[in-house]
Amino acid sequence: MTGAAEGTTEDDAAARACLTAAADAGDAALGRLLRERPAAEVWAALRDGTLDRMLPASGEDRRRDRTERWRVQAAQVEADRLLDRAAEAGARLVVPGDPEWPGRLDPLGDRRPYALWVRGRKDLRNSCLRSVAVVGSRAATAYGLHVAAELGHSLAVRAWTVVSGGAYGIDSAAHRGALAGAAPTVAVLACGPDRFYPRGNEALFGEIAEHGVLVTENAPGAAPTRYGFLVRNRLIAALTPGTVVVEAGLRSGALNTAHHAQELHRTVMAVPGPVTSALSAGCHRLLRDWHAVCVGGAAEVAEQLGSIGEELAASGGTVMACDGLDEEARSILDAVPEKPGAGPAAIAAEAGTGLDTALRQLGLLAAGGFIERGPSGWRRRPGTAPP
Amino acid sequence: MTGAAEGTTEDDAAARACLTAAADAGDAALGRLLRERPAAEVWAALRDGTLDRMLPASGEDRRRDRTERWRVQAAQVEADRLLDRAAEAGARLVVPGDPEWPGRLDPLGDRRPYALWVRGRKDLRNSCLRSVAVVGSRAATAYGLHVAAELGHSLAVRAWTVVSGGAYGIDSAAHRGALAGAAPTVAVLACGPDRFYPRGNEALFGEIAEHGVLVTENAPGAAPTRYGFLVRNRLIAALTPGTVVVEAGLRSGALNTAHHAQELHRTVMAVPGPVTSALSAGCHRLLRDWHAVCVGGAAEVAEQLGSIGEELAASGGTVMACDGLDEEARSILDAVPEKPGAGPAAIAAEAGTGLDTALRQLGLLAAGGFIERGPSGWRRRPGTAPP
Incomplete structure (x- = not known):
């Protein structure tokens, strides 16, 4: 810690908001710096082009390219404009220390988000207390969609909140099932809180904002990127005590989410399917090689996460x-x-x-x-x- | 050991043949006795009504009822008649110590069969060296039958022998798949070697005898019993280094076979299926609660039993x-x-x-x-x- 009294909490929150717009999400070096120094100081250094001096010297060239890119982006960023834009879209800023900040993100360590943009009627932290990630392929089969919707609904009836992405396929089916069960759901987006991706899910996102929460670590205006989806997956895993992969091929991003869950020592579960279906091959690999727990429905999921359920319900x-x-x-x-x-x-x-x-x-x-x-x-x- | 020189090997083999006709299969007290004394001596004591004196005193009443029942049955049994009847059906007697006796049965300890009745062109022991048990429900689905036949065939192509029961459903599909792959299969029956149960599988049994082996611990003429099926399952598990359950409901006898395999420290594998199918619920329980290995095809089965494959092939x-x-x-x-x-x-x-x-x-x-x-x-x- 340097003489950290400089940054007021408000300055730090504004600085974190700006960092979500200027820097790549989930950067470990930046995350480490934010644990050591006030965010306002880090943000000032990034704008001044002096951030590199704060960072360790390893991998210097790539590091320098990256911070230079961030510095150029930072020149365009203003906290007030970001917050106004978020407010227009009905989104709020949540930073570590806020009552709505989910403590489950803290074990991400250096890769904890700098800040979160949250939209929706429900409180993010409370919604995630008794939650489970339900993920899977976009190109799902009728079987996978049926199981995801059924699972989302039965979890809702048991007062478990579904956390997922916003993609077509399994993600959407799980959200829709939960919403049909009159329960809030949490959608973790890979774009800004004022954007809808994919556009075809706009109505679903509206319903989630109405009954649950949309959350992202990307600043207002940010478009989704391939990299963004991968780092987003760590948030889905981290927000919940366990992840269920409903249907996934061998190269599905859902396996990436499961990998994050395993690294965080959260429970990894997989729904089996026909061995003749390539879209269940990822689930079967999780069962065979990763020792994921085989689950078929909400009762089995709740059983695996039992202690959390008992604590609360x-x-x-x-x-x-x-x-x-x-x-x-x-x-x-x-x-x-x-x-x-x-x-x-x-x-x-x-x-x-x-x-x-x-x-x-x-x-x-x-x-x-x-x-x-x-x-x-x-x-x-x-x-x-x-x- | 008593002065064991009395019984010649031939006498002992004949005595063991008689025991398969007079005593319940897999009786542990009788099995223990057969490890301590020559079979001819045990058989003589059973006929004379003096067997109880050789047995430990625990649970005396039930024990006495049982040996009395055996004594009554023993009065009807003659070794020559049994062997003649077997020979008529093309079956041979195999006892411990014979070259065709499968050493894998020995870890059954006191529950090792007294003797085996074997029918078919192939050598039982050699057929089982590189083998895998493929079991499942009689009332299988189209999915289960497809997977069982495909698995039987792919195992055959990889020179693995399928060992199974003789029931309709998964057992039959696995045998048929293997036979279509021009490989021998081993069917373990719960009736005498001269009987076909179920009768509708008579043609299949004929084909197995022609290209593989039929084996049973029940004497010629024995009808199948409910108890017989359960003790038969331990042989399927014991003859092989691993058991695959293809499709099984929660109350399927295939789970009993898997249980025996686990007790013998053999590899237990299960093929997943749709969680919406009650006939896969047993497989999913094996995966969830028994830590069975999730397998989808012959390559994965072979990988699990790899060291056996390497040893031989x-x-x-x-x-x-x-x-x-x-x-x-x-x-x-x-x-x-x-x-x-x-x-x-x-x-x-x-x-x-x-x-x-x-x-x-x-x-x-x-x-x-x-x-x-x-x-x-x-x-x-x-x-x-x-x-």
């Missing part, structure tokens, strides 16, 4: 209620009936809070597995009675 | 040629060309033996992985050139 959930929920959340949880359920307005009245507060807290409590949406409105999940 | 095969083949087999192997291949008559002439001898030895050499049948006749397999 089973009788142990009351422990979590005491320890992890703030006063506001507690008062809303107390106001949610066990049955038959109640609407947000009635719950807000019962808790003596505004409707906005009730809506926000209900979303967080649902993401945490404490409550669920039934035919008659919100109700407490079994085993989560407040103490 | 790769360059190490010459070691086997020196150590394990007798003079007659060596002379035939020397007469088999590397390419393009030759017919049995030409090989017999080259080796200076009769055609019968040549035919028998060619079968054994093929079962051992030394030679294979190509479009122009028999040829040596790569890496098995004689020293």
Whole structure:
């Protein structure tokens, strides 16, 4: 640490926003620097062309080319413009230390994102507490699409949040299944938060923003790149305690996500399929050579991630209620009936809070597995009675 | 050991033949006794009603009921009649110590068969040297039947012998695939060697006897029983270095075979299938809970059993040629060309033996992985050139 008092938190957040626009995502040397120095100082050095002096001397030529490229890009970047552009698209900036920052990203170490751009009604951190990554090929078979949608839906019913990319095929099917189960989902994008890629999924992204979260480490305006998809995959793996590969050929990017999950010591699961299908060959390789766990449905996935589920949703959930929920959340949880359920307005009245507060807290409590949406409105999940 | 000189080998073989007719197969107490005393002595005690005195006193009542039942059955049994009946059906008796006895059965310990009844042109022991058990449900799906036949055929082409039961479904498909690959197969039956069960497979059993081996631990005339199928499964597992379950529901007998294979520390493999198919649920349980190896075809099976393959078929095969083949087999192997291949008559002439001898030895050499049948006749397999 240098005399780090210079950068205010606000300066640092703005600097991190700028870094997402100027530098390549997930750069380990830059990430290490950000652990040692205030972000505002690192950003200033990048703009001044003095960043190289802060970095270790190894691999100098390539390093210098890269920081020079970043410096040129940095000249175009202004924090206010970025934040305005994000706000127009309904996106917010989340940086390490913010309440919405998912602590599960921290084990990425030097490759932790500099900052995240988040869009959607739900809280990113809370949505990911009880979550599972569901990934697979774009060019999926009818079998794979069926299993992904079914899995997304059954996970939703069990109050597990689906985390996936935004591609056609398995990703979309998993999101759609979860949304059909009236649950939030998290889509991790490889482009800016104000862009839709692929464009054909625009309506799906809108629905995810409405009921869940879109998240990206790419600044507003950023177009997706091949490299971007690969580094994006580490976020899908890191946001969740486990990754399920539903259907994947031997060269699918889903195997890259599984690889990240394994490196992070998260649970790697694979759905088997016919051995006659090339699109299941990647899953079978995971089972054979990587010791992935063979799963066929949400019950088996939940079993593998059991301790996380217990912590939040089973009788142990009351422990979590005491320890992890703030006063506001507690008062809303107390106001949610066990049955038959109640609407947000009635719950807000019962808790003596505004409707906005009730809506926000209900979303967080649902993401945490404490409550669920039934035919008659919100109700407490079994085993989560407040103490 | 008591003064064991009494029983001649011939007496012991006849006694073991009688035991297969009078006692339940795979009885551990009887098996232990047979390891300690000559079979003729054990058989005499069973007939005389003095067997109980040789057995440990534990669980006395059930034990006594059982030996009494055996004694009653034993009164009907005569070795000569059994052997005659077997001979009529073309079956021979094989007992421990015989050259055709498969040493792989010995780790069954007290549950080793008392004797085997063998029918067919091939030598049981040699056929099983380079073999793999391929098992699964009777009520298989089109997918399972396709995979079983394909696997049987590809194993055959790679000179691996398929060992299975005689049931409809996966068993039959695996045998048929292997036979279509012009390879011997081994069917382990749960009835006497002179019976066909199920009757609809009579033609298949005929073909297996013609090109491979039928084997059973049940005496001529024995009808199949539910218990018999379960103890039969341990033989399928024990005869081979590894078992592949192609398609099996959660209550399939194939899981019982896999369980035996695991107890014997043999390799357990499972072919995955759609998670939407109840008939693959047993395979998926093996993959998830038993750490079975996920395999999709013969190449992956062979890879798992690699060391056995190398021992016999790769360059190490010459070691086997020196150590394990007798003079007659060596002379035939020397007469088999590397390419393009030759017919049995030409090989017999080259080796200076009769055609019968040549035919028998060619079968054994093929079962051992030394030679294979190509479009122009028999040829040596790569890496098995004689020293």
